[in-house]
Amino acid sequence: MRQKAVPDMHPKSIAIRDFTYLLPEDRIAKYPLPERDSSKLLIYKEGKIKEDIYRNIDQHLPPDSLLLFNDTKVVEARLLFQKPTGASIEVFCLEPHPMYRDITTAMSQQTRVTWMCLIGGASKWKSGQLLAKQIPWGDSSIVLQARYLEKIKDSFAIELSWTPTSLSFAEVLHIAGIIPLPPYIKRSAELSDATRYQTIYAHTAGSVAAPTAGLHFTPALFERLDAKNILRNYVTLHVGAGTFQPVKSDNMDGHEMHAEFIDVPAALIQQLIDYADRHITVVGTTTLRTVESLYWLGVKTILFPALPPEELVINQWDAYELEASPITVQEALTSLLRYMEKQQWERLITKTRLLITPGYTIRLPKALVTNFHQPQSTLLLLVAAFAGEQWKSIYEYALEHEFRFLSYGDGCLLFR
Structure with missing residues (x-):
């Protein structure tokens, strides 16, 4: 070189x-x-x-x-789950798993996708364990599941799957996720942030x-x-x-x-x-x-x-x-x-x-x-x-x- x-x-x-x-x-x-x-x-x-x-x-x-x-x-990258014990787990979707060539390809996935994430409460979530949540959606609902696959360096590989399977991952995040405000804005995201932080x-x-x-x-x-x-x-x-x-x-x-x-x-x-x-x-x-x-x-x-x-x-x-x-x-x-x-x-x-x-x-x-x-x-x-x-x-x-x-x-x- x-x-x-x-x-x-x-x-x-x-x-x-x-x-x-x-x-x-x-x-x-x-x-x-x-x-x-x-x-x-x-x-x-x-x-x-x-x-x-x-x-x-x-x-x-x-x-x-x-x-x-x-x-x-900006995508609604924060997903909140609750274990049967009541413990809260936050999944912060950072970037697609390296198996995907680019973000657009990963965002368009249907049925399931693997994402690199930060985990709030990771010590409470064992490898292979499945978390699930149900989100109201129109006259129906979305069922979103998260499976802990492995830790890679300073983040975690998480498999996310959902029904209806016809939805893209981008659509699922928009419905189920929360806008990730910067950590120095010390308040919870509000409805207006969906527009103003964009x-x-x-x-x-x-x-x-x-x-x-x-x-x-x-x-x-x-x-x-x-x-x-x-x-x-x-x-x-x-x-x-x-x-x-x-x-x-x-x-x-x-x-x-x-x-x-x-x-x-x-x-x-x-x-x-x-x-x-x-x-x-x-x-x-x-x-x-x-x-x-x-x-x-x-x-x-x-x-x-x-x-x-x-x-x-x-x-x-x-x-x-x-x-x-x-x-x-x-x-x-x-x-x-x-x-x-x-x-x-x-x-x-x-x-x-x-x-x-x-x-x-x-x-x-x-x-x-x-x-x-x-x-x-x-x-x-x-x-x-x-x-x-x-x-x-x-x-x-x-x-x-x-x-x-x-x-x-x-x-x-x-x-x-």
Whole structure:
């Protein structure tokens, strides 16, 4: 494998303690504002900070530019069961078992499916034991069963089966499950969360967390963007529970990024080639990770043209250890399209573990729309990679000026 020499300060050596700040509990938004686009918007450009609201974001984006969103849809991933003894068991559906090629295939399964899950009360549930629950559904009901198969690393393989067997797993979750609010929103999910913890353009079911930067957009705001000829398009990255996983190691070398599925059509990759020298704004850290992963996937098809399709994935440190310095965005994405044509793929469906930290060179977007993230998180590292050392003054300003933080909070528009 061609590699470049590891620099003196490899991102593996980054100390997470350098990426923290004091976040008071009362600054964490427990509920969204009544109107999505009335949230405050911090704009950071050329070293200067100013304020507005999301309703006016079109005024801060250049005309004839490209605005990219993540159209993943949050699934009702929390399933509650009760043992005959009365003990409660929570099954949190993380991702499909590796036997399935992608989330869409697993979500469309009928009769039964095997899913990787977190288990609340796992010590009360023995391997092979069957749990069941009955859920009212119209004039009838759904019977859902869960069988503990095995523990794999830090999650559990659970076989879920149901009647009526004509229902897909996505439909079963929608009827039987509960929206999984982030752990820092310390309240139970309410009926309104089924709508508000979902973007208005959510399309492809598969996430256990919302791409929250997109929660602020409304149909009226889309009309204003259209009037300015700001083109919209969508990628898909299914957000996993790893997005909330704190960095527990002192250095990033000890932190494992969880793989997340991405799904991108060939036409979108061609559009990125067309806009590579123009202005691209990405909405959300997940969208940023997706488009940057596309670049590295293209690099891999150049460096390893005979790479088997199952190995066309992005690992955690690929961006820091592959030799890509002479490879442009256009070259990488063009090579990726040729690889896809050879495989007769109209869509690219694969996994990424890309970790974006200070020291990473952003290739595609010139601006990022994102919420304010937890201290000592990989999402904060990504913001620091995009905004540089100024991330500290951005967050200090937000704290001093009553911005609301995290998933249901306010956000910012950062120009690179």
